[in-house]
Amino acid sequence: MADKIDAATGAGAWGQALAAVALVAALGVGLWTFRESSPSDSAPPPATCSGGEPGKGERGKAPRQVSGAQLCKALNRPDLAELLGTPGETAKTAGGSGSSVKLGNGKEIATPSAQVEFGTYTVNLSATYDRHPVAGSAGLLGQGAQQQKVLGRPAVFYADRTISIRFRLDGKDSDSGPGVPARTVTVARDAKDSGGSFEVSLWRTDGGVPDDEVLLRVAEKVLPTVPWWAAGA
Numbered sequence: 265m266a267d268k269i270d271a272a273t274g275a276g277a278w279g280q281a282l283a284a285v286a287l288v289a290a291l292g293v294g295l296w297t298f299r300e301s302s303p304s305d306s307a308p309p310p311a312t313c314s315g316g317e318p319g320k321g322e323r324g325k326a327p328r329q330v331s332g333a334q335l336c337k338a339l340n341r342p343d344l345a346e347l348l349g350t351p352g353e354t355a356k357t358a359g360g361s362g363s364s365v366k367l368g369n370g371k372e373i374a375t376p377s378a379q380v381e382f383g384t385y386t387v388n389l390s391a392t393y394d395r396h397p398v399a400g401s402a403g404l405l406g407q408g409a410q411q412q413k414v415l416g417r418p419a420v421f422y423a424d425r426t427i428s429i430r431f432r433l434d435g436k437d438s439d440s441g442p443g444v445p446a447r448t449v450t451v452a453r454d455a456k457d458s459g460g461s462f463e464v465s466l467w468r469t470d471g472g473v474p475d476d477e478v479l480l481r482v483a484e485k486v487l488p489t490v491p492w493w494a495a496g497a
Contacts, residue, residue, distance in 0.1 A: 311358040313340050328492040329374050330391055332360025336378035338489045339389045347482050350384045357381040388465040395459035398452040417452040424448045426467050447474040449483050454496030462487055
């Protein structure tokens with residue numbers, strides 16, 4: 265027997281790929297907290313955010329870097345199900361990860377992230393504090409990637425795919441494989457596109473391809489509520 269988890273992966277530009285790798289690593293060590301089911305005839309309460317305080321790699325960094333907890337607070341909004349087009353659904357899990365990636369030169373890049381799971385959709389929000397601009401990255405993100413503007417900032421919409429991770433209940437090694445299709449939008453952290461990005465990803469439980477209109481609607485509502493978003497205008 266095994267428990268199955270889908271996690272978003274990056275599709276090209278190394279800055280976005282680092283964030284995806286960090287998310288998968290966070291899942292692997294169990295930083296996502298799952299709400300236990302409770303036998304009750306009443307509807308379960310929405311999941312509340314857990315985890316995601318600044319990790320070792322984030323402490324001492326430059327100001328205006330969000331934590332996974334702050335990203336989760338922005339993402340886990342009361343109207344998120346409505347934005348997804350599934351009003352009435354209740355978030356099953358919500359969590360943040362305050363992670364970072366160490367490069368070969370010893371430098372660490374903060375890659376905080378948050379994830380909220382519903383019965384129909386899972387939504388992921390992440391930030392990457394590298395020096396790579398978003399403009400011009402469409403060619404690195406696979407066929408069909410589209411360079412656009414979101415909230416007045418350079419952005420790229422592209423196709424992605426989750427990684428399906430199975431944790432064996434008998435304690436044996438876990439395994440992984442291809443998951444479900446995902447749609448992702450990467451948005452520059454500031455209007456000048458001076459480096460770094462925020463990324464919103466959606467995937468469906470039924471394996472269907474998420475609609476870009478839904479993805480854009482979520483991004484346009486969630487991103488302006490992320491701490492220091494306005495400071496990058």
